[in-house]
Amino acid sequence: MRTKLSIIIAVLFFLVVLGIFAVVRFDNLLASVHRQFVDPVIIVANNMAISYPPIFPQSPAKHDHQPGYLMEKPIPQPSGTIRIPVLIYHHVGPIPPGTPPDYYVTPGVFALQLKYLQDNNYQVITPQQFYDQIASGNNPTTKEVLLTFDDGYLDNYLYAYPLLKQYGYSGTFAIIVGKLTDTDHMTAKQLLDMSNNGMIISSHSITHPDLARISNAKLQEELGNSKMRLENITGKQVNVLIYPGCSYNGNVISVAQSIGYKMAFTCGSKIDNKLAWKYRFYRIHIYDRMDDFVNRLAGIDKYPY
Numbered sequence: 001m002r003t004k005l006s007i008i009i010a011v012l013f014f015l016v017v018l019g020i021f022a023v024v025r026f027d028n029l030l031a032s033v034h035r036q037f038v039d040p041v042i043i044v045a046n047n048m049a050i051s052y053p054p055i056f057p058q059s060p061a062k063h064d065h066q067p068g069y070l071m072e073k074p075i076p077q078p079s080g081t082i083r084i085p086v087l088i089y090h091h092v093g094p095i096p097p098g099t100p101p102d103y104y105v106t107p108g109v110f111a112l113q114l115k116y117l118q119d120n121n122y123q124v125i126t127p128q129q130f131y132d133q134i135a136s137g138n139n140p141t142t143k144e145v146l147l148t149f150d151d152g153y154l155d156n157y158l159y160a161y162p163l164l165k166q167y168g169y170s171g172t173f174a175i176i177v178g179k180l181t182d183t184d185h186m187t188a189k190q191l192l193d194m195s196n197n198g199m200i201i202s203s204h205s206i207t208h209p210d211l212a213r214i215s216n217a218k219l220q221e222e223l224g225n226s227k228m229r230l231e232n233i234t235g236k237q238v239n240v241l242i243y244p245g246c247s248y249n250g251n252v253i254s255v256a257q258s259i260g261y262k263m264a265f266t267c268g269s270k271i272d273n274k275l276a277w278k279y280r281f282y283r284i285h286i287y288d289r290m291d292d293f294v295n296r297l298a299g300i301d302k303y304p305y
């Protein structure tokens with residue numbers, strides 16, 4: 001009886017080991033198939049090597065990195081508009097486990113997006129260049145794009161900034177002034193470093209309130225003091241306001257204008273803007289995937305798939 005039990009235990013143990021072995025082999029097989037889709041791109045950001053595609057995609061179901069950059073036909077451009085897509089990023093960095101990925105672009109994909117812009121002859125411009133082109137009333141003769149980064153996260157300094165510098169591109173960073181001392185946000189010193197190296201620092205208020213729902217006194221403080229404090233940090237004029245949560249109304253626009261902002265940005269799905277919208281220029285959200293990036297540059301917004 002005891003011998004019989006020993007044999008059963010031994011057989012069960014053998015089956016478990018065999019099972020683990022099979023699972024590991026299958027995972028490796030899947031990983032190698034995944035890697036074969038795209039040539040891996042190794043980039044270096046913040047002295048860390050990052051490979052694309054990642055060996056362990058963090059959110060494979062909805063956000064699997066798509067290997068094909070199939071570009072659909074760009075949407076027709078409405079008359080009276082100028083075509084310069086303005087892109088919105090938030091976090092640029094590894095996605096912490098358990099975090100919804102929609103506000104993250106991982107460094108490997110971000111590097112591929114910059115490479116795509118370079119390979120496809122896009123000029124990455126500053127808000128002032130954007131404004132001047134819109135004011136000229138003509139489409140740019142070469143493709144142009146404006147890159148904006150909301151909320152001033154520390155990962156912007158660690159990952160986005162080195163890659164932008166590597167490509168010679170300018171980024172426009174929307175800073176929540178009240179968070180400059182938070183550990184997961186950029187510091188005043190880091191903003192100065194970026195400002196001295198071709199990056200544009202813009203206001204995203206002091207406390208990130210819904211600007212359309214606060215008193216005029218508070219509005220003055222949020223828009224006026226943030227502008228002044230960022231100008232003190234960078235030694236440069238801050239002309240750009242990026243609405244927290246993309247929320248604004250006519251009163252917000254009047255106050256922004258009276259304080260001295262030259263332009264302000266909201267969100268939307270348009271890649272075409274006009275001078276009449278200078279206090280509500282449209283920007284489009286960018287996700288951690290290449291096919292969607294390419295389509296969004298063409299004005300096609302069909303996420304989620």
Ligand SMILES: [Zn+2]
Nearest residue numbers: 150151244245
């Ligand atoms: Zn924000």
